[in-house]
Amino acid sequence: MSFEFLTTFPVWQGLLIALGVVVAMEITAYAVHRWVMHGPLGWGWHASHHEPREGMFERNDLYAVVFAFIATGLFMAGALGPVWLWYVGLGTTMYGVLYFIAHDGLVHQRWPFRIVPKGGYMQRLYQAHRLHHAVDGRDGCVSFGFLYAPPIRKLKADLKSKSHLRVRDPDDVPELQVR
Ligand SMILES: [Zn+2]
Numbered sequence: 001m002s003f004e005f006l007t008t009f010p011v012w013q014g015l016l017i018a019l020g021v022v023v024a025m026e027i028t029a030y031a032v033h034r035w036v037m038h039g040p041l042g043w044g045w046h047a048s049h050h051e052p053r054e055g056m057f058e059r060n061d062l063y064a065v066v067f068a069f070i071a072t073g074l075f076m077a078g079a080l081g082p083v084w085l086w087y088v089g090l091g092t093t094m095y096g097v098l099y100f101i102a103h104d105g106l107v108h109q110r111w112p113f114r115i116v117p118k119g120g121y122m123q124r125l126y127q128a129h130r131l132h133h134a135v136d137g138r139d140g141c142v143s144f145g146f147l148y149a150p151p152i153r154k155l156k157a158d159l160k161s162k163s164h165l166r167v168r169d170p171d172d173v174p175e176l177q178v179r
C-alpha cells in the first residue's frame, strides 16, 4: 500500500483537521452516549456496560466496532478521493485510542496493569466516569463525556439532587471492580 497520495496535501493542515475531529468526536460521543446509548434506541447494546462483565467482551464493544468501520471507510475514501478525508479517519482513530486509554484502560482496567491517577485532570476524568456508573440502570446518570469531565463537586451535587434514584458509592460499583 502506498501513501503517495498524502504528499498532495499539506501535513500541517491535515493534522489540524485530525485535531479538530478529536474535539468533534468527544462532542459526538457525549451526545451519542447521553441520548442514544442511554436512550431507548441504544440501551440494548450499552446496558451490558452497566452490568458486571463476564469474560473479555461486552455487547457495548460493538459501538467501538462501528466506529472502527467508519474510520476504515474514511481512510479508504481519503486514499481514493479527497485526501482530507484520510485525516478525518486519522482523527477518528486518535479519538478511539484516547477513549480506550481513558475509559477502558484507566477506569475499567481492561489492561493487565493498574494505574489510578492520583491528582490533576486525569484523576477528575477517572472519578467522573466512576460517578457515571454510580446510578443503577439507564436513567439519571451523570457525566457522559469520555475525555472531558465536569468538576467532581458539580457531579456529586447533580447526583444528590436526584435523591429519588438509588445512587451507589462509586467504590462499590461492581462493574468497576477489578476481577
Ligand atoms: Zn453509560
Ligand SMILES: [Zn+2]
Pocket: 049, 103, 107, 108, 129, 133
Ligand atoms: Zn464506563
